[in-house]
């Protein structure tokens with residue numbers, strides 16, 4: 001993981017403004033997704049203003065972390081399924097078709113969160129991932145993301 005370039009760093013500049021993962025969005029979260037064995041991983045430390053009630057993280061933020069780690073994981077999985085590197089063509093560009101989130105426990109503010117992704121299905125233009133969010137080693141949120149490769153017409 002240490003020497004890996006995150007999948008988001010392979011997105012071209014013009015597709016790097018996403019609030020969740022775009023490196024060119026100065027206000028965004030800059031989510032970065034990597035392989036860690038057969039799982040994907042990302043880390044994020046919420047700011048004090050990502051608050052729900054004192055001491056706890058806002059759920060909408062957690063959903064957005066799952067969203068972008070899910071689409072990033074989908075892209076990682078699509079390249080892996082074809083046994084090629086993310087800098088090869090044709091490029092895979094995914095958007096979220098479905099995002100389901102279950103908040104299992106309150107997520108504490110002030111600590112680094114770990115997102116881990118499992119690849120559930122890679123089929124045609126669709127990749128399904130299951131994402132967990134952990135704080136202090138305990139899973140507080142689970143999500144499922146259906147990501148679909150964007151039609152070429154979106155990108156013109």
Ligand SMILES: CCCCCCCC/C=C\CCCCCCCC(=O)SCCNC(=O)CCNC(=O)[C@H](O)C(C)(C)COP(=O)(O)OP(=O)(O)OC[C@H]1O[C@@H](n2cnc3c(N)ncnc32)[C@H](O)[C@@H]1OP(=O)(O)O
Pocket residue numbers: 011015016018020021067068071093094095096097098123124125126146148149150151154
């Ligand atoms: C906002 C547009 C951005 C465009 C630029 C993207 C460039 C990406 C590049 C770099 C990444 C940086 C950005 C990361 C993004 C972060 C996450 C977001 O915030 S994304 C924004 C929120 N999402 C949307 O606005 C999607 C709106 N929805 C759509 O455009 C369509 O519904 C779309 C493309 C998702 C699917 O439409 P179809 O017509 O192409 O898909 P069909 O052919 O019907 O389905 C393909 C497969 O997907 C399943 N599927 C489709 N929708 C589903 C759903 N809602 N739930 C479950 N499965 C679904 C279907 O059942 C089918 O699966 P079977 O092959 O039969 O197994």
